[in-house]
Amino acid sequence: xxxxxxxxxxxxxxxxxxxxxxxxxxxxxxxxxxxxxxxxxxxxxxxxxxxxxxxxxxxxxxxxxxxxxxxxxxxxxxxxxxxxxxxxxxxxxxxxxxxxxxxxx
Numbered sequence: 191x192x193x194x195x196x197x198x199x200x201x202x203x204x205x206x207x208x209x210x211x212x213x214x215x216x217x218x219x220x221x222x223x224x225x226x227x228x229x230x231x232x233x234x235x236x237x238x239x240x241x242x243x244x245x246x247x248x249x250x251x252x253x254x255x256x257x258x259x260x261x262x263x264x265x266x267x268x269x270x271x272x273x274x275x276x277x278x279x280x281x282x283x284x285x286x287x288x289x290x291x292x293x294x295x
Contacts, residue, residue, distance in 0.1 A: 205245070205246045206243050206244065206245060206246075207243070207244055207245070207246055207248075207249040207271060207273075208241070208242070208243045208271075208272045208273070209232075209241070209242060209244075209249060209269055209270060209271050209272060210239065210240070210241050210269075210270040210272065211228060211232075211239065211240045211241075211267065211268070211269050211270075212238055212239045212267075212268050212270075213238050213239075213260075213265070213266065213267045213268070214238060214265065214266045214267075215238075215260060215264075215265045215266075215267075216261070216264045216265060217261065217264070217265075220259065220260060220261065220265065223259060224259045224260065224267075225240075227255065227259060228240040231244060231248065231252055232244070249271070252269075253269065256269070
């Protein structure tokens with residue numbers, strides 16, 4: 191078992207948002223495009239799940255982009271905003287996750 195922690199309280203410059211995105215996208219082309227977009231925000235933790243710790247501004251931008259990437263009649267995307275102090279417990283085979291800021295250019 192492996193654990194990692196996060197803290198999303200106010201920082202000096204800007205508030206950070208920790209979030210988890212899970213998705214079920216039917217079409218391969220849309221699914222690949224969605225995963226590519228998510229890679230610009232965070233890191234993949236499972237085949238259909240991404241996590242990130244980003245600024246409030248980037249989080250709001252992400253929420254605006256998601257509807258443009260999916261078919262609302264066929265696909266499902268869930269975004270979990272996790273605030274305060276938290277912990278993730280990992281079991282089984284997991285990649286080492288580094289705590290780093292993702293920058294979108």
